[in-house]
Amino acid sequence: MVLAIHAGTGEEITLKVTAAPIVVKGKIIGAVAIHSDITWGKRACPYSPALDTGEDLLTHEKALRRQAENDLHKANAEIQALKDRIQSADIYPFQEVNHTYHFGEVIGQSRCLENVFFRVEAVAPQDSTVLLLGETGTGKGLVARAIHSRSLRKNRPLVMVNCTALPASLIESELFGREKGAFTGASAQQLGRFEMADKGTILLDEIGDLPFELQAKLLHVIQDGEFSRLGSSRTVKVDVRIIAATNRDLYEEMRLGRFREDLFYRLNIFPITIPPLRDRSEDIPLLVEYFLEKFNRKVGKNLRNVTNETMDRLMAHSWPGNVRELESVIERAAIVSQGATLQVLDRFSAAGPAHPQDETKPLVDLERDYISQVLRKTNWRIEGANGAAHILGINPSTLRGRMRKEGIRRP
Template identity: 45%
Template sequence: MASSTLKNVADTEFLPENQLILNAVSEGIYGFDLNGDAVFINPAAEKMTGWKAEELLGKNIHDCHHHSHSDGRHYPQEECPIYNTLQDGMQREISHEVFWRKDGTCFPVLYNSTPVYKDNQLIGVVAIFRDISMQKQTEQSLRQALKQVQALSEKLSSENQYLQLELANKTGDVGISGHSEKIQELIQQVALVANTDSTVLISGENGTGKELVARNLHQLSHRADKPLISVNCAAFSATLLESELFGHEKGAFTGATNRRKGRFELANHGTLFLDEVAELSLEAQSKLLRVIQEQEFERVGSSETIQVDIRLITASHHDLLKRVQQGLFRMDLYYRLNVFPILVPPLRDRLDDIPELVNHLIHDLNRKLGKKIIGVSQKGLQQLMSHRWPGNVRELQNVLEREIILSQGDVLQIAPITNNHSHNTLHTKLLTFAQMEKQYLIQVLQQVNWRISGPAGAAQLLDLAPSTLRSRMKKLGISRPN
């Protein structure tokens, strides 16, 4: 309608016989003389702006409608497209400006500024405009909806990537098998802490089932309907681990071709399981401590702070206290992680659980391998129970899987298992807090050649006042050796 009206108006002066047509169109129409004063205003323009024609005819309309940008900045008349058309006779179409109403409000407009000629002489300009508020709102809503769809798509894509990783090679349920005293004590501990948000540190030898305990803790918690996100801290270099945990922005480092959410962000409102947490670098330990304390972090390459609500479960086959004493693990982080410790017993300490474990594992392996094994022969079971199992439940699973693959019948016979493997037992010497603090302080002092104050002194490294450190040294009986 605007373009056809424009053609009709552009070829004629404002004569009385044309006013009925101009008054009937739904677009607002202003006519200007060579001085830029209003000579024609149609009813649609009056309705949109709130100004009556008699209030504006003969006046400079720029001062009424076009004096400011939408953000309030002054809009000089010499920059106005309508008045520019009066100077050069060129048609213009504008879609990014606003007109101001009589009541002081404004509305976005789409308008054409078209020169009017008579006998090849420029005699004025016609401005035809339309209120595009609804169009702008629709565009904004569509942009917001697209942004939400893109964010959801990214979230689902990332979650799918990690959930597929979690599901890979996972078979069976998350039940803990066994009726031995030690395993029942473990089950009781899991039940006590599962439905809290307390941080749990799971320790135990490799292959004992620490990840299984973590899955039970999550499954029995109020976060069970949220994600359980796992990461093996030993599987990544220090640089890649930071990106894995906290995510990165596009271009944050070589190879970062897309923005990626980290495990902390994916675990929001759910559970994050950090396996082999002792493998974290000291720098990563500092960042982990901050996330635990403040529940916030930044992606690599970004300054935007992201808030998270997670339940943290960690695991390690190392003695973390010993790592603290060696200066390989932060004491403050250790106490943050060790809120509720759970020790998973080695299989050799619960050999009575082997028959139940075997039945459970065979059930899962049948499903994984497409077999129909019904059990293990009595002789085979005795063989399994006489082994020391240095590789724990993981070794038992591997033995059964190998035997199922080789078996020609539905009962496993079990080939002889050698017992010449060395086993790795946790020997944790329990220390008092004072003993452990004394060892830690001595180690730090030795690292700085017993310098207490000043740059790179022990007090600065420990974030203590020098006087406080000297007081602690005196109380703990720490003195520099001769």
């Protein structure tokens, strides 16, 4: 405690001083001090001549002690808050972004994702068939849900079928249904996924893996809206919107004879390419913040901060597994982290592309892949200082000729 002169009254007062050091990265850079006026009879609990019994004096002293304890608690809270603000200088500053796009877990503000959201909003109210293209883990299923939820069919079912998860021997009956006795083990009639999706939407995920012999039947459904159950000659009519998705290069699949051209052109009415995460690294902080909130609820934590060093590591990684990989990393980190700061323990490879090129590929294939990669990075802009032709060092007309020759088309 120290004696001082009250600035307003000029009276001598007694001050209680509470101080604490400010430590940043193990070094004391200053101190914070809180001064509380505890002068007898000068503040909230003034002394009165009426307090002339021992019991009254004791009550008065207890009141003063409670006030002093409250002042001390408040001072310590203010000191801790100030220390937290100073130490948070190394914390990545999550910010509200005015132009953030948000369809469920499809979140971002990058230019390449802006094009995805624009196309989703444009096609959702229509009944047109949509083809979603993109690598594994980019969120094709989430985009399909976004399209369905914004469509006129949103109150009807969205039926999702993974064409790789079903055995080739069962996929026909799963898609189109079966009659009792259609094959050994078919003990009862079963509705197919198309009938379940009637008046709604069906997502055919990994359509590039659909067996070739079933592609003609699917084409018939798309064209005429009708099919027959396995083991039946009766025609079933359905009203279904089709969304197909694949991580395969369907142009290459057609060239190899594994995918029907007529089916492709029926599916490719309105293609949407979802960019890989490595092409939109500026969206990573938004995704990290979203997943942080999600896994706080799931694991019962209160993680609020990510250090700049951690965010730099996350943004520098190539993310071969895309958003799905990032989500897994954040969930693991949320489980092991203590306190308020996320601790990412994963070790990321510092070198090497996400998808190393196959050295056995013919040169013409490598050139086609590289041209396609540059076009995607420039958002299919050909001319100008930032266009693909300038980056490739060729004339724009030459690039257009190569694109026609190699069958490279904008999705």
